[in-house]
Amino acid sequence: MVATALNTSQSEAIFNAAQKLMPGGVNSPVRAFKSVGGQPIVFDRVKGAYAWDVDNNRYIDYIGTWGPAICGHANDEVLEALSEALSKGTSFGAPCALENVLAEMVIDAVPSIEMVRFVNSGTEACLSVQRLMRAYTKRDRLLKFEGCYHGHGDMFLVKAGSGVATLGLPDSPGVPKSVTEHTLTAPYNDLEAVKALFAQYPDEIAGVILEPIVGNSGFILPDPGFLAGLREITQEYGALLVFDEVMTGFRIAYGGVQEKFGITPDLTTLGKIIGGGLPVGAYGGRRDIMEMVAPAGPMYQAGTLSGNPLAMTAGIKTLELLRRPGTYDRLDEITKRLATGMLAIAGETGHEACGGSLSAMFGFFFTAGPVRNYDDAKGCDLEKFSRFHRGMLERGIYLAPSQFEAGFTSLAHTEADIDATLAAARDVMSSL
Numbered sequence: 504m505v506a507t508a509l510n511t512s513q514s515e516a517i518f519n520a521a522q523k524l525m526p527g528g529v530n531s532p533v534r535a536f537k538s539v540g541g542q543p544i545v546f547d548r549v550k551g552a553y554a555w556d557v558d559n560n561r562y563i564d565y566i567g568t569w570g571p572a573i574c575g576h577a578n579d580e581v582l583e584a585l586s587e588a589l590s591k592g593t594s595f596g597a598p599c600a601l602e603n604v605l606a607e608m609v610i611d612a613v614p615s616i617e618m619v620r621f622v623n624s625g626t627e628a629c630l631s632v633q634r635l636m637r638a639y640t641k642r643d644r645l646l647k648f649e650g651c652y653h654g655h656g657d658m659f660l661v662k663a664g665s666g667v668a669t670l671g672l673p674d675s676p677g678v679p680k681s682v683t684e685h686t687l688t689a690p691y692n693d694l695e696a697v698k699a700l701f702a703q704y705p706d707e708i709a710g711v712i713l714e715p716i717v718g719n720s721g722f723i724l725p726d727p728g729f730l731a732g733l734r735e736i737t738q739e740y741g742a743l744l745v746f747d748e749v750m751t752g753f754r755i756a757y758g759g760v761q762e763k764f765g766i767t768p769d770l771t772t773l774g775k776i777i778g779g780g781l782p783v784g785a786y787g788g789r790r791d792i793m794e795m796v797a798p799a800g801p802m803y804q805a806g807t808l809s810g811n812p813l814a815m816t817a818g819i820k821t822l823e824l825l826r827r828p829g830t831y832d833r834l835d836e837i838t839k840r841l842a843t844g845m846l847a848i849a850g851e852t853g854h855e856a857c858g859g860s861l862s863a864m865f866g867f868f869f870t871a872g873p874v875r876n877y878d879d880a881k882g883c884d885l886e887k888f889s890r891f892h893r894g895m896l897e898r899g900i901y902l903a904p905s906q907f908e909a910g911f912t913s914l915a916h917t918e919a920d921i922d923a924t925l926a927a928a929r930d931v932m933s934s935l
């Protein structure tokens with residue numbers, strides 16, 4: 504089968520104009536397709552499992568606006584709730600009952616959360632939580648893992664040092680060394696490295712923050728015992744354990760990875776799904792820690808648009824849809840069909856590949872594997888992934904434009920969508 508070249512002339516015209524207006528033509532870097540080459544497509548509209556570009560090409564979408572669209576894009580019930588809320592206004596800057604509703608839902612769902620604060624993005628949630636970690640423990644050092652993303656706050660932009668854990672050097676110009684020198688890094692899944700850092704700085708580490716399942720260096724699962732080990736070490740040293748569940752919250756299970764694996768952190772960050780496609784983030788956890796946050800306590804953090812009625816409404820409706828019986832079994836089943844199908848096809852067409860899925864999250868790498876951390880992920884065939892990505896795009900399959908991103912499914916994806924995706928993958932992999 505020969506792929507018909509996609510007509511993307513409108514996309515090209517709009518993106519070319521955008522490059523003169525906004526840095527790199529985008530408002531968030533990965534959208535620019537830099538790591539796979541070629542031009543990004545410009546979206547016109549989305550619905551269910553599909554996105555349409557400005558040239559009217561349809562794609563089966565496995566990015567789902569980077570996570571929020573777990574009920575499918577532009578879900579009718581979410582839209583209906585939103586249009587009702589819209590008639591009452593877009594922002595209050597004052598308490599509103601909807602905040603209580605979503606707060607109760609989050610507290611009921613997420614094991615570690617007894618109190619919650621809503622913000623406007625995952626970045627803001629992580630920025631706030633690191634301040635809280637430090638305020639509560641009166642310690643300055645943070646420990647993060649190579650390849651884990653916690654938004655673009657200065658203290659998290661630390662280059663992954665290879666091999667041994669190292670003191671952080673800034674990953675981006677503009678980030679002062681005086682900020683990142685407090686950020687320690689260790690390889691993911693390496694408990695020994697974590698123990699060594701705690702032994703070196705026994706009274707200085709405020710806490711450990713991690714993606715309890717990694718999605719930001721590809722899809723990487725924690726080794727058995729890794730999360731439990733972190734729980735033990737942090738307790739031993741009086742440090743906090745923070746799960747950044749901005750991506751995994753309400754995706755891996757209704758209560759996130761902490762519910763799925765039964766490990767309860769002290770604090771949790773959320774985002775993406777809890778906004779149902781509108782800008783929301785949240786952080787929450789143990790009541791005695793959360794009561795440090797202003798105005799209950801002295802740790803300052805605020806937001807003009809935080810808890811706004813539209814975002815709360817989209818979040819509430821999305822969680823209502825997710826807590827219906829069978830949701831996560833369904834998501835797990837179709838996602839497994841996709842991930843195992845991809846690996847089988849890679850094997851049959853002679854490509855080394857590894858990967859997997861859990862609930863509504865999946866990933867695969869062009870390497871024999873296993874991939875247990877960022878260094879392993881970097882060892883895969885990026886050039887092959889670029890050609891695969893372009894081939895899939897030309898066949899109407901929209902995958903994350905980077906080998907270092909997990910994929911997402913939604914309740915709107917059907918068996919037929921998965922089968923069409925696998926047929927496209929067979930076609931592309933046969934000629935890679």
Ligand SMILES: *Cc1c(COP(=O)(O)O)cnc(C)c1O
Pocket residue numbers: 623624625626627629652653654655714718719747748749750774775784
């Ligand atoms: C997306 C993401 C963030 C940042 O959230 P934004 O809403 O993009 O600021 C933080 N942590 C993790 C794990 C994420 O996946």
